[in-house]
Amino acid sequence: MPSPSSVRVALAAALLCLPAGCGRAPPQQQPGNDFDPAQFVQGRPRLDVPYVATDLEVVDAMLGLARVRPGDYVIDLGSGDGRILIAAARSNGARGLGVDIDPARIRESNDNARAAGVAGRVAFRRQDLFATPLAEADVLTLYLLPEVNLRLRPRILAEMRPGTRVVSHDFDMGDWRWDQRQRVGSAIIYLWTVPARVAGRWTLSAGGRTYPLMLVQTYQRLAGTAGTARLEQAELTGDRIRFRANLGEGRRTFEGRVNGDTIEGNDWRATR
Numbered sequence: 001m002p003s004p005s006s007v008r009v010a011l012a013a014a015l016l017c018l019p020a021g022c023g024r025a026p027p028q029q030q031p032g033n034d035f036d037p038a039q040f041v042q043g044r045p046r047l048d049v050p051y052v053a054t055d056l057e058v059v060d061a062m063l064g065l066a067r068v069r070p071g072d073y074v075i076d077l078g079s080g081d082g083r084i085l086i087a088a089a090r091s092n093g094a095r096g097l098g099v100d101i102d103p104a105r106i107r108e109s110n111d112n113a114r115a116a117g118v119a120g121r122v123a124f125r126r127q128d129l130f131a132t133p134l135a136e137a138d139v140l141t142l143y144l145l146p147e148v149n150l151r152l153r154p155r156i157l158a159e160m161r162p163g164t165r166v167v168s169h170d171f172d173m174g175d176w177r178w179d180q181r182q183r184v185g186s187a188i189i190y191l192w193t194v195p196a197r198v199a200g201r202w203t204l205s206a207g208g209r210t211y212p213l214m215l216v217q218t219y220q221r222l223a224g225t226a227g228t229a230r231l232e233q234a235e236l237t238g239d240r241i242r243f244r245a246n247l248g249e250g251r252r253t254f255e256g257r258v259n260g261d262t263i264e265g266n267d268w269r270a271t272r
């Protein structure tokens, strides 16, 4: 057993690179790994959000709330040590991309993914979250800050497909009201479903006749008129639309799916 003083000497030698600590060659960098010496010269990256890891219990709850399933492509913006994506791949069979501005986090995430046996299904990239394309995601996970969520909100609504899920740890999206909220210990997690963009004038065809359909949209909240009738109980969940209206033959329910400039129902359709 080495004496405490000899351990201290060896540590000091290693840190100061005294002859006693420089006997071993530095580890060789393998081609293709993500070590970039330039990062150490440039100094620390500027973080828009400090690094705080989500508790594993909260990670599980986020993945459950977003109903992450096999084949889902999950993007974690500001991915820290990679734990959300690694759990999504291991426990839910998802694939994914994590981006973090801090190269140390990316190295740590790649090591963690390899150790967890999911390196083939998740990728971690050093990238600014504000420059990360979102259109590919089925699920977006966030543990950021309120103002960062607000900066991302217009891009989430514009770039992400209707029906994709967004889950955020601790911070909401301002006046875009969450669809579900859950407390997990001292944390709160929020879920949104990205709504289709339906605002504007449509022509509704039903029973061989056409009617003007006017949709007024605030995020997933919907109001408007069909013919001269006000829409009642109007709902928009991703690409699914539902409302009640009386077009002259009694009140009935319209249910359909939005696909760009068309809404298809069983016995009705609308076009823009």
Ligand SMILES: C[S@@+](CC[C@H](N)C(=O)[O-])C[C@H]1O[C@@H](n2cnc3c(N)ncnc32)[C@H](O)[C@@H]1O
Binding pocket: 046, 047, 048, 049, 050, 051, 052, 053, 054, 076, 077, 078, 079, 080, 081, 082, 083, 084, 099, 100, 101, 102, 105, 127, 128, 129, 130, 142, 143, 144, 169
């Ligand atoms: C609160 S931590 C969340 C980590 C992880 N998602 C989790 O929940 O455990 C926020 C992360 O965002 C990263 N970050 C801060 N600013 C960033 C930016 N502009 N682009 C990408 N990542 C950023 C930080 O390095 C940090 O790892």
